[in-house]
Amino acid sequence: MSEPSTSPSPSSGSAAPPHRYSASLANEIEPKWQAWWAERETFRQPNPGEPGFDASKPKFYCLDMFPYPSGAGLHVGHPEGYTATDILCRYKLMNGFNVLHPMGWDAFGLPAEQYAIQTGVHPAETTRSAIDNFRRQLQRFGFCYDWSREYATIDEDYYRWTQWIFLKLYDAWFDAGAKKARPIAALIEGLESGDLRVGAEGEVAYAAAGAGGIGLLAHDAPGVRRWHELNARERRAFIDDQRLAYLGEQTVNWCPKLGTALANEEVIDGRSERGGHPVVRTPLRQWMFRITAYAERLLEGLGDLDWPNSTKAMQAEWIGRSEGAEIEFVLDVEGADPAIDADVPPMLRVFTTRPDTVFGATYMVVAPEHPLVSAALAKPRPETPVDDLRAYTDAARARSDIERQEAKDKTGVFTGFYAINPATGERIPVWTSDYVLMGYGSGAIMAVPAHDQRDFEFAQAFGLAIRQVVYPSPLYPMWWVGNHTTPEELEGVGDEEGWLGVVADFMGYVTTNEFDPSLYHESFGTIINRRRRPYSDPPPEREGLAGPRTADTPMASGSRRGSVRSTWVEAIQEMKFTSAEDFCARMADPIRVVRQGEAYAEPGRAINSSNDAVDLNGLPTKLAKARAIHWLEHSGAGRRRINYRLRDWLFSRQRYWGEPFPIVFDEHGDHHAVDASKLPVALPPMDDYQPIESDTPTPLLGKATDWVRTTAGEAGVAGLDPDAPVTRETNTMPGWAGSCWYYLRYCDPKNTERLAGEDAERYWMDGGVDLYIGGAEHAVLHLLYARFWHQALHDLGAVTTPEPFTKLFHQGMITGFAYQRPDKSLVPIDEVDESGDDAFVERATGEAVTQVVAKMSKSLKNVINPDDVIAEHGADVFRLYEMYMGPLEASKPWNTRDIVGLSRFMARAWRLCVDEQTGEAVVAETADDGIERLLHKTIAKVGEDIERLSFNTAIAAMIEFVNAASKADTASGGRLTRDQADRFVRILAPFAPHAGEELWAKLDGPPPVSLAGWPEHDPAMLKADEVEVPVQIMGKVRARLMMPADADAKAMEALAMGDERVVELLAGKTVRKVVAVPGRMVNIVAN
């Protein structure tokens, strides 16, 4: 293979050696090697079945979150993650992997469209030029992407398959019995054969229900109909309602400023995630994805993923699984006129996580949007305050989400209705209040003011009854111990929560020590530790991942604040015992221990909870719940139920710059799919992007009238008369659509038959994407949507793996410095002067400001442009600096001053191998043993550190090696032998690939070094014969002795005890114990 020639770098200063490593040298060799790689397609990775593919190698699919190519160009944050994956990929290549490392463009999106609105330039034009700029910038970093796989989501060849996936989900339903998606055809088959029937509320009824899982509707449930009992319209409506992609009338988040509706996930604090514009709620008929059907699987699937805890927790929280019960409260309409009350629903169905507190439900609340409120307004009850109620519901509807969240005080109005509490038989009032949300559960609650803080505040505000039905669990055994002393009675209380032993110790403590309330915290710690048994809170009842959270699970909680234990400690602190007698006497009084003015929402023991059919009294909350549910199911008043916070995913946008839906509507308004063979449905050209001003959200594509009005034949709809007039769907897909499956397309980006060839998909996606690196801002949105599509596609046989991303990693944000005035306001960096040692003053005022870390922003003038940094230092130094700043996952400030350290390192490394005068390789004849050992150690360390993405320590190890080698004897002409330099350059190359290639070429290695093997290391060389061992006396290091590395504990002890200084220090003391850890240290205990 030929080696590109390097001309001597132009001398910048008169004295600088001609071949010194410098920015100008870097800017010369870097583009040269980039061109070399591109020309030879060094990083082109063939697919299975293609020439050059080696099936004997293992695969490694390493994915970066592809960027949205903005007009502003690359930010320093982009190359952080990209450099990390690049180093790892190069390392894997050197270790004999087939590496898939692709890059592409997430190119549909709002910024390009907004720019088009302002300037009239077509979004495709601005996007294409932004892509060219991004590509240029990324290539300047020398990343080893397989550019032959590049594509953009706006390519028709790509979004054709995005539309295809939409149709796949459109043509599928979620079979709750099988817990997976199946084709619509299977649903129709099931209905026609009679296996499936149609429920009263449009659900699927199963023959096997009852024996099967929870929530399945049985054939014999009330109102269930057979398929043949439905007419054609009903059948169509039923089927359309079952689709994974369905048209739903929803209250949507409409953002007038952006001119589009947004998904729940895109709305934060009542404002749009992008741009922070106000969002209002308005009803709209929109395409939705039935992601809620996958709630359980999306949650369960998290357990097996190697993802950051925070991200798993956020997804779990977003899915929001709650276990509890559904309870029916019959409305008390006795004595009312049946004719008038025909429209009133017979009962209120509520969801609760605390069925054990049903005896404490003293009133009910429905959301202002609840049908019962409309019923109360239409046909008022005798007690209904009609005017107040109307005023309240009107106000609640007008209130934006922001205002709702800001309101603290509980407000509400009585509806005039009463319901019967199924546990107590009491007649309880039904109120409406906006603290109950229509979108969660059934929009109605049973209120238990004694044990729910919100209900408590509401009851206080309106003078409603409060009944305590739970006694604080931690105090319950203490209270019991205070009153019952016989072993039999203690037995009776049960100790399944593990409290009694600790209570016994605490009793011992309070009876033998003086009381000091301020020491309660410490004494608990002491007691718990003295018992030497793992202390555990009652098993978690919180929603989240399945299974107990122990220290071994990735979800283990670091914080125990707010736990039952904290409640206990707080309650005891507040009681301020003064003596042991006081303790025993007051623990006997249950009322004293409940804090005033607050609901007790923690687990405890049930009290005041029994009727003729069920008795919960004395049961711990967990058991009380189970018994309450058992009773509800038997009495028919309710059933066990799992509720999710997750809502269906709103998929329609009213914008231009997105994928069109492959859907048309016929004259009846029924929707039809465009035939898959007729895809893509191309985005029509337009030159007017102004949003349509309208009270009702109107899609922009409506302006393309020639495109919208077409015929079934023209649009490619099978099953309709080709001449039948149809109108196209004018909404477009959101930006998430393209990024939901892009990782699949990389497997086989040119395939025209499938979204990716089967062999390619099976090979690269085997076990999922091996490593996915990107920002934590996508923790919920992109990563949840992509998992949903993937799981659905897996069900439907389009992909082979159940989860897309096996290992996920978030790189931290690169921040910048800013300066803060005493009042905490920030000052741009160009308005600040340094006034001595790390002190800063604001130029305008002369006042002192302090340096703080802040997000890079235009207003703070602290944005770093990667192009500038490369011009000043070169890409290799840039890469090294970003990797050396700190742990990849940490957010770190860019400090321009620090980069020079990596420049110096590169120069030293270069000088280690190259004569700065001649530019020739300089090598020693003989190897220095110490350097050889250090090289082995460094090779091992760098390899391990790359594997665990600890690039900062890997670089530190290489710096150490270069520093040590630079100091080595130079008598033989060089510091490293050719063989040593060869090995060092190979480990340096993944980090600084251009300099790596250049040095490799100088050392006569055949390029590219990128495909040379990773050097071996000999584990025997990592061990020294003699090690320095610290000798501690009472835990303090008092001496350091050289000892044989393989000395055993006895020998070490003897050596330590024989040391002069140790003998001196031990004079007059008795040696109690000696602990010697071979190869580590010796500790002598003496007094």
Next chain:
RNA sequence: GCCGGAGUGGCGGAAUUGGCAGACGCGGCGGAUUCAAAAUCCGCUUCUGGAAACAGAGUGGGGGUUCGAGUCCCCCCUCCGGCACCA
């Protein structure tokens, strides 16, 4: 309030399994080289006391377990990210 993280020199950070705290880099100080500067090279650089040897303190604070704790346990504080009237 809830969930997830973090807190170590002047600064960025290291310490992988409970075993020498501060690797490595920046900055600073001193020196060599130079007419001079840059660059480069060498030495020192946690704090306190001391000329030094050395002694004491030290990983946000308080307690505990252990021969030994930055690391494990308990309590508290601060900061960052996320969620939030979710029944």
